[in-house]
Amino acid sequence: MDSTKASTRLARRIESVLFGHRKLVIALFAIVSVFMAVSASQLRPDASFQKMIPVRHPFIVNFLEYANELRPLGNVLRIVVVNKQGSIYDKHFLEKLREINDEVFYIPGVDRGNLSSIWTPNVMWHEITEEGVKMGPIIGQGFKGTPEQIDAVKANVDKSGRIGSLVSNDQHSAIILAPLLEVDPQSGQKLDYGTLSSQIETRIRDRFSSDNIDIHVVGFAKLVGDLIHGAKAMAGFFLITFTLTVLLLLWYSRCWKSTLATVFCCSLAVIWHLGLIHIIGMGLNPYSILVPFLTFAIGVSHAIQNVRTMAVARYHGASKIEAAKATFSLLFIPGTVALLADAVGFSTLYVIDIGVIRDLAVSASVGVAVIIFTKMFLLPVMMSYSDVTPAGLRRVEQLELRPHKIAWALSALTGKKTATVVVSVAALVTLGGLGISHKLKVGDLDPGAPELRPNSRYNQDVRYLVNHYSTSSDVFVVMVKTPKGECGSYPVAAAVDEFQWRMANTPGVEGTFSLFDIMKQIISGFNGGNPKWMAITRNRFISNGAHNSIPGNLYNSDCSMLPVVLFLSDHKAETLSRVVNHVQAFADENNTPTATFLMAAGNSGIEAATNMVVERAQKVMLVLVYGIVGLLIWWEFKSIRIMLAIMLPLFITEVLCKVIMVELNLGIKVATLPVIALGVGIGVDYGIYIYNRLESHLAEGQNFREAYFNTLKSTGVAVALTAMMLALGVLIWVFSAIKFQADMGLLLTFMFVWNMIGAIVLIPALLRLIAYQTLVRKFGPSV
Known part of the structure; x- marks a missing residue:
């Protein structure tokens, strides 16, 4: 049996079930949605030290074998207490340092036995005398802050060899070194970095900072805590994205019913996504918290095709249920393949053996899966009830009667000479991009914590530590x-x-x-x-x-x-x-x-170790994402040449994205590697929708240019709006306090927009040069 016919039969069978039991379908979705909403409400932040590192790498295996012995050198907080009025050898400052030391001691998650400062007995001074080596704690028992005792403390600090490590070189500040336990021995729960960071702020920084005392905090736990705190602002960004998306969709369709149905179904996808994440035992970390944005944006971008197709069918006289059926039948196969390609792009991230990225891969794949249900199945059923408003029909008429000069000009890309010029220019740009992209490096290229902005409080704290202590962080x-x-x-x-x-x-x-x-x-x-x-x-x-x-x-x-x-x-x-x-x-x-x-x-x-994992994984990930996405396209269109025409613009976009990374001084790392997989996986949607509609027009007997012109008038406009929707969904990330989120937003915005341009401009040119005979054999000499 021909696979195309089999796909068509499958679509018709599903259509029969969906539209034959519309009320039951809506009832089932409602019941599941309530359950998912309850589950989503229980979702909590989830960030742990081991999820942020490649636990199977030999370096990390060695580290974890000796984790208990290395705890003072592993997950450690450095709390720097600064005397802004002079040196640390001051009665009031030393008393304040003792209070802070005691407060840190009682913070849950601190390894109290290994807590170190000039106040703790495990930090000793050593002195060579005629009698041999003498030693003792830097600050002895019964310290009252007398001048003699303070002089003794100063002498003991000098003899301890801790200047530059626990005491600053200028001796105006001192460090409290607080190793952390990954599991709280009292509660048995994993260390909550968000709570720990908040406690450091409220119990230490806010309480003890004054005109005389300044406090800096450095360490993995504080960095993750700041990331979690910054990620909470993403809820505000989501609200902005939601509002702008609604307005843009309403402007495009002029139909509040279609807009409402689309936004409702895509919002439902986010709820299902969050609910399923909780059910499978995951939480949200600073990386995966971005995925609900993508779930919503991808859902809306795919639904634009439904809105457009439904409105056109109604404009040409179909009843609302027939229009909804036609929309489902026309978009089910290309839409499902496009969403599967999205899922492939996400799932290939799983080859990166780092917990947070694997969570991102699973979370994003779950998000795409729920879109298939809410957008492909629920939305057409809901639109069969909601219909298209008169204003929406007038919008279709307006678009149909418009001369579409830009579309006609772009349709010239189907000519051999024009196609040759465009592809030649693209080839030169790609070669130049490959030359520059070779300069791209793996890992962090900036000092401090590159996950946060250079002027963030955490990076200011790092700068203080680097400038005032001999031992580097x-x-x-x-x-x-x-x-x-x-x-x-x-x-x-x-x-x-x-x-x-x-x-x-x-x-x-x-x-x-x-x-x-x-x-x-x-x-x-x-x-x-x-x-x-x-x-x-x-x-x-x-x-x-x-x-x-x-x-x-x-x-x-x-x-x-x-x-x-x-x-x-x-x-x-x-x-x-x-x-x-x-x-x-x-x-x-x-x-x-x-x-x-x-x-x-x-x-x-x-x-x-992380850099090594990322460097190896990027090659495997790219082979997988291109290979599997290419296989999906071949399976749908049964032509390697057509597959290449759809895939090559994605490769060019990837190369140009790497050029931008070089120019922005960004390395390939945990935060940027997912961008490439996401850009390829989502970007292929444009080519699938465009070529699928092009085929339908060619099957009607239209020549190549006429078919592409009509494709641009309908699907092309929707694809352009899709790119704008997706770009809009991630562009506002650039305002995040978390730099890696801002970097991802900027790079994804470029890839979404440039993939759209590549699909509209390069696919017809590539089809003309490498797949024209395939089209002739398939649709006849009229092409």
């Missing part, structure tokens, strides 16, 4: 695995010492730190402070004695792993790549059963 941790009890032995010490020297001389590495830096100081102390003895030793008794004085957070409980911390100048893609290559080269040369160097922990180690 960009930390790359290498784990050195040893036999049990051997982490302080000489063979390990020699390998680590060599490793630290090499890495310290690597561009982009500002400094290194390990337990052997402390051990050297202690050994020197055992020998009267003579700097000649500040070195590792082969003598096991000396190293064991020194090891007993080293803080336990510099190695794990059975002394089978020690972290080596690399402080980087930034987390740019080039820096991370260079560091990874140098560490790997050293490991390849020096790994032994005694000392094995494993990457990587720390925020920069995690970001390096």
Whole structure:
């Protein structure tokens, strides 16, 4: 059986069921909608540390194996308390710092046992005397703030070696280092980053900030909390999008009934989408919160075809139910294929092995699935009741009688000479774009948190930390695995010492730190402070004695792993790549059963792993999205040449999008990679609708130019409006406080609009040059 006939029969069978039981269909949709609305009302924000990282990457597997030991170097908040009136050696400031330290201690989610500041007993000073090494807490018990005690605190800070790490270089601020637990041990619930961020603001920043005290907060949890807070503003953007979409659709159709039915069905799609997301156990994170926008915009953009087709059928004398049936029959196959192509674009994101992106892929695919139900099935049934207003019919008449000069001019693209010129220009633009797009890099290209705007509070806090402390906030941790009890032995010490020297001389590495830096100081102390003895030793008794004085957070409980911390100048893609290559080269040369160097922990180690996952996934994702979308088009139209004519404009748009990313200094990363898949998946809709209508006119015996002219008068206008609708839905993202949302909005706007231009301009030209004989064989010499 011919697949086209089979598709037609399927459409007719579904049409018979839908329109033969209209009231039942509406009742079923109403019942399901109530259930979905209840489920959607229970949806909550969902962001976790592990969902933001590629948990199966070898770096992250190594990190998670030692997650408990590395907690002070993993998911950590740095709370910087600044004395704006002078140094930290002030009675009132130190008392305020103690109050803040105590308040942080009681915030749910803080790992209280590893909390560190100059007030906590786990931060010690070391002093070399004639009697050996002495040590103690920086601020002892019974501190009253007397001048003598403050002088002692100042001396202890100097002896602790924490200037530049816990105390600023100018000694006007101090850090409270708060490691976090992913699961709250009291409630057993996952750490809620939105709540944690709010508590940091209300219990710390708002409460203690004053004319004398300033507070800066840096860390993954605070970044995610700020993203969640910024994402809440998206509800306002959705309202703006909703209003503008209604106005634009009403302006186009001049029919308030069709507009109301369309908006109702697309809003229902959003409710179903959110309800299903909750049912399958997911929440909304700063990435997936964008998807309801796309669900609504995609639904409306596809429904424009229904509005136009229904109005034309009514204008030509069909009854409202016959017009609704005709609309369903005409659009069911191309509309379903187009929506499936959308779903393919979304689903290919699943190859990116990062939780938030996989959630985005699932959420977006669910959104497209519900559009198929609400737009393809419910909307035609509702329009069979609502009908088209007289104003809507007059609008059709107005459009029918319009001379359509632009459409006639564009129909000249079906001529061979014009088509050759247009395709040649497109080829040159593509070649130029490919040359520029090769400069596109993977990863972050800006300092600070690129997810937020440069002037955001969080990035201001990062700048303060970078400018006033020696230890960078960009930390790359290498784990050195040893036999049990051997982490302080000489063979390990020699390998680590060599490793630290090499890495310290690597561009982009500002400094290194390990337990052997402390051990050297202690050994020197055992020998009267003579700097000649500040070195590792082969003598096991000396190293064991020194090891007993080293803080336990510099190695794990059975002394089978020690972290080596690399402080980087930034987390740019080039820096991370260079560091990874140098560490790997050293490991390849020096790994032994005694000392094995494993990457990587720390925020920069995690970001390096993320960059690797994104770089590999982008190639696989593009192959999948082009391959599957191309297969869908071939299945519908049964021609590789026609498939190429529809697909090539998408490739050109992708290339030009990458050019824009280069010019805007945007790298390929978690926030921008989905744009390409979404742009290809959604952009193919234009070509499918245009070619499907073109075929119907060619089947009527029209020649190529006449058929394309009539296609542009109807479907072409609807496609242009579709692009405007989609672009409008995402363009307002550029006003988001979250920079990656603004970047996605800008890039998607370009892709939606440029895909539309490419479809209208390039598809007829490409058909003329590479598929004209296919059309002749299919529709006869009249083409």
